[in-house]
Amino acid sequence: MDGVDCPRHPASTLLVGREADLELVRSFLDDSVVRGAALLLTGEAGVGKSALLDAVADSAEGRGVRVLRAAGVQFEADISYAGLNQLLLPLFGSFQDLDPLHRDALSVAVGIGEGPPPDRLLTSTAVLLLLRAAARSRLLLVVDDLPWLDRATTAVLGFVARRLVGSNVGLLTASRSGADSFFESGGLTEYRLRPLDEQSSAALLSQVHPGVSPAVRRRIVAEARGNPLALVELPEALTDRQRVSLTAVPAVLPLTQRLRAVFASRVAALPAAARELLLLAALEATGDLATVEAAATGRATLADLGPAERDRLVSLSPDARSLSFRHPLIGAAVVHHASLAECRRAHRALAEVLRDKPERRAWHLGEAAAGPDEDVAALLEEAARHRSRRGDALGAVTALTRAAGLSPAAADKSRRLAEAAYIGADAGGELEDASRLLAGARLADAAGRESLHAAAASAFLLINKDGDIETAHRLLVGAIEEGDHGWEAGNDALIEALHTLLLLCWYGGEPRLWHPLLRALDRLRPEPPELLWVCARTFGDPARTGPAALPRLERLLASVGTDPTRVVRAGTASVYPDRLPDTRAASWRLVEQGRSGSAPVRRHLGALMHLALDHFHLGRWDEAARLAAEGVALCETHDYGFYAWYFQYVQAIVSAVRGDTASSTALTQRIIRWSAPRGAHGARFFACHARALAALGGGDFETAYRYGAELSAPGTLAPYVPHALWGALDLVEAAVRTGRDAEAAAHVAAMRASAMGALSPRLRLLVRAAEALVTPGRPGADLFALALAEDRPERWPFDHARVRLLQGERLRRLRATSEARAELSAALEVFEGLGATPWAARAAAELRAGGQNGAAAAKPGRVALTAQEREVATLAARGLTNKQIAERLLLSHRTVGTHLYQIYPKLGITSRAALRDALDANDTT
Template identity: 55%
Template structure:
């Protein structure tokens, strides 16, 4: 027995402990019932081991189908360990029991004498210490042993002995039984923990499917993973139909064997139909069999029919697999053909494909169409399965190669089935060597190249060449061409030079009749928004309004990409969260990652830093375990800027260095540039403005907003502020002039704020402060940038104008930084407030600002010397939440570190 086997069995184990207590007090009999595979045997083992650990005798036996006709075989198994104690019995009972158990020769003993001898033996053993008889699988014990056990069950009261038995639900009650306990399947939480313990690297979609199929049955949870993980691609539309192990097959097929053939045929139709729609079954069934033949299965409680909804539900999903396993090839084919005439077009394609006896181009075309429709609904796995089956049914090698190449592209770009994508791409090339030049094959190869050990420049050349030599005629309605262009757009962005973008825009201009809306929008808003972003503004709202509940997941992620540098990610949040939830439930990981990236970026800008850190960790985990190593740099970047903002400088620099060292040999220039951003923030937080200026200038030189480096807009204020602080006013002025010339303030309310903030730092005319205050009023959403600009403005006002006016902006900045737990900035603004002569009213009275109940608890624990992690464990919080609370607590108590907490919380001396 292992602890893993008993997840979720706290109540059952408590019941066993109570049973043993009653045994010690004077005898007890109990029967444990449950469905096959529910874990009865594990509980019986736990009971025996617990009894032994408490100094009791524990005698065990188990019923066996192969010994059911051997008299006293179960009793022999049960009492064999107590063979030596037979000598303590009187001669008559001793001889009778010895003969019955096969230990001695003689005439068959009287049954009553054997029963009394067994009772005497148990009583003798109990005189030394309590005895527990543990008998598993009672329905299979032999008749003679059952008589003896029934005799004991009615006579153990008053003796320090107990009888614990197990039986399957529905079997005959045991005579003389006093109490029963029914073992239910594991609940969702316990089943999830069991799977996580046994298979921590299991993909989310497989884990979800396993939990749905097993329905809490521990044996199914233990034995199904081999079948689910061993099948790289789904090749049938029925997610519930999976190969069963021998043990599972025996369990779930046992009650099917007695059914009439006609009943099993109806069950087979219901299995393949999948939805349980009685109307579809009625339309698919001929005169015989008919739905009337379902009655035996209903009486056997294998299925339930809901009259109100006209739906059939199987009692357990794995009954479907057992039904299929017991059918013949011709029965399965006949069922699929019958259903093909009664279902919608997508299901019809699958049923015809399942019934096909050889290549069939008409059915392959139907599956092609079905694949595209299910892909739009976000089910990339079903799309791959449809294309793979369509390839198998193709009548030409070219058709087979094209379909396998498209499946490879979906597998690589959408689903994260990278290993499968490589296999499919190899199969495509083997089927049709010319397919290696197809756009789907080229897109898949480019993705696999950058996600492996290849570099961006080689992948860019590969895909550019495939597009320029393709036979698509530059038609904007060619799906393969459009997908290739979206992939090329990302490769160009990774390269981050005008040379990378030239072939992309050359093809974009040739698309006829015009480029698709999202592709055209991203070309203007994502490639070089400083110069072309304003042209995208009239169209971005129209695209964002299309992000409805049923929109293609690829469109959601691509709309987010187009919205990043126009600061419109907030309008994508609801749609992005849908993809995250879908991904957590086993949906396409690539779209899950894309949505996480966009949520992290938006969270950073608007000050949801706790959520941003959690989502960045989630994205990093998916990349590390789900076959997406390339995209891990995005989440390292998010983690790095958050670490820098919160004062974890070593962590920020380490993550930035990891990004740089990974990206340089692969030609991912965008990642190299991004890595300067956390360094800028960390250096500024440490007061090293020379270093901050250097890192900002590495992204975009002073006086220049670098071409095709869109992220330079995220550090343009940092560059100006750092330049002013180190006396490089010429460079600061040049950068402000570049911002004005580009009119970056027109892109969004945030860039308008950053431009106004930079101008206020550099220019001294009287109009700058009112202009900046107007920009602040229109930028409520951007908590971090708004707080930083207020801090810079407050610092300037304190030195040049009114301390009172400075205090107003500094206090607002203080509140913003406290909300984000932005420690370095909070300390800086606190120092400015003191320099401006500000003292809180509570501080003037010598009283600390009131803490919330949770803040007070965290403060006391921190003052006692506990670490954030220790506090988090004690209060059931995350350590990051504790850190965020402490950063809000420090300014309330007028301290700047943990060291000051004890004095601040100590009562004043009397």
């Protein structure tokens, strides 16, 4: 039968994605068994018609419906009434209920009576009478594979189908689309069962073959094109290694015996010339008929495709310029039917006519080669470089792997496998594959020196498993400094190794890790590539070296192009100068390509990272959270455990600014637990920033100060910790709130002395706001106003609203009431729009303290104080000093001051003297 009713797989698995189809057929037949009707189910071979019929039949029987079944069988197609015998077998005992004329005719037809062949009309009428009699309760006929039913049976079924109205009998039949059949379906309802969508295809394949690697799974999903039988069967034809390694999978997937029975038998019946053209088309893969015809010169012409067209194996475009297989597995069946010699001859013919297409020509030459061939290996290596630049990481890995297989010299084989391993680890998303390729490279030339690509691949594999940054860094630095590369800036392997080293340095978060990279950059001749140079200066220590790189960054962003690697690296250079909006369109394009499977996984992840940060700064926090969740899921799917922390950081800061401190804390704890044993101090600094931000919003300034100081010690912007720029204002505010005025002033001085303000308008806003915080009185308020004068506040709404809040607090304390209200109201409006709940509460409390009533100030109602805040407020209301309260509660006097600073605006008061009344009023609200 056509379907996927394979005994080794449960029916529930094989019906993945068919819920809507099953419900539609059930609902139709629920009506049909009342009023009598027939439904013809059609679809391509293997699309799952049999599985759907089984499910409907089981469901009907479960509801008390009697089900009679039959299925066409090829070797019985010439036996008259063989199908009717199969269908009516359970009713043979009921023949006695018919009148003698119809009983005898039907008995002879199904082979249990003797006599001359009965009249067709008489037999058909007898069947209809028998079914109506048997359907005193409900009856459902299920007939599969109509094309293989004998002609006599199909005639009877057609007669019966058009006479079921008013009976309790329903008829459900299935037929392959386009197949010839004697069944007359005119006037019957037809339902076409379509292929599964991509999501359902992936789910089915994952359930039936969970051990298949993600890359191989995507390849099978693409080849199966929604056909459940192909999804179930194709992995069965692969070896264990092929199931987990995309590079080991042949260009044309092999077929199982079951798939060959469905697809290959039709190919075998074609004339030799037609098979020749189909073989060329299957191997050429683009469908270009001009190429196919040229390669077949002297052996076949396009006119020879007629039989394949008539048998619906292929379709030609209206202008006869392109050919497509009705199903991709037909192409696989064509290749399977050809001998190895025929396939090689076809590849050579295609290579000959593709001289102006070097990549495709190299591939065909590689497939035609019968043994080692350095010339072809070199062509494939060059083709791999072109593919890599276009973002086709897996195509590049495949070409390099094939080139390695054709390499006569062990050193060349090792070098090519190592490069394939590096591309696979850096971009392809298949770490297990990369690990096997790297092992193969070392085996191929065990006595040789490890290449730069091998070292870079090893570094990636180390950090994504249980290795640490220090070991990966040492391994890569050793390969770079000991390599025989002449420090040529045009050496691709060296430049890729330096880009990898740059990331390792950043992950490590320690200045000493950067020294070897900076030395290497100075030694490059004639000069470092611009993208590498800019990344090193804007991503390493931007507070000191960033502004000098901005003109070059501007040029890079103007010509970022579509190369996935270049897009992501330009985004990396743009993070701290706040230029991610300039890469937004290219990053979105890369994400969409990644979602469709046409972009390298690592580049997909890089684009997601940058877009998530960009959307956070834009105030689009829901989108930032969605992008981060997508990144986490992608890391889990592809075993890129090392990069998950970056997305968890985005989730943590979104939770922090929204006031979900518990979620933010849980996420940062996860980051710290993961990063500590691996020496990924850069990740720990990100966690510190999120924790400080969460504490600030909640008014826990002591905790905010502790984490801010861990990110960057007061009085200095930590060198080679670029995230110190983003936490600088947090540290200054926490220091001011906890009475650490000297530390706050020292940090502001460090911010002013650095190049931080020259990097971007947002960072200049933060520098001026920090300076205003440590400048008392009206001069400080004027500095806040200067900070807020920066244009386009909509680019960083949260940062602008924070500064407005600080300005409003200052103005209120200066008794500039109307000015304070304007700033606080503006801040409150933005915070509420963003969903920044704790910050909105701070702004509303300040407005209440300033005497504003109405919606803008928010009705106070009962204010929730923490247990410790309640104790501090109660003791202060009794007249105890901060020092006395601190001694009693075993706190520092600074912590007591911080609590009171938060309690006053919460209760809507401005002095200690008002505490008692405010507490009493709050208790009775």
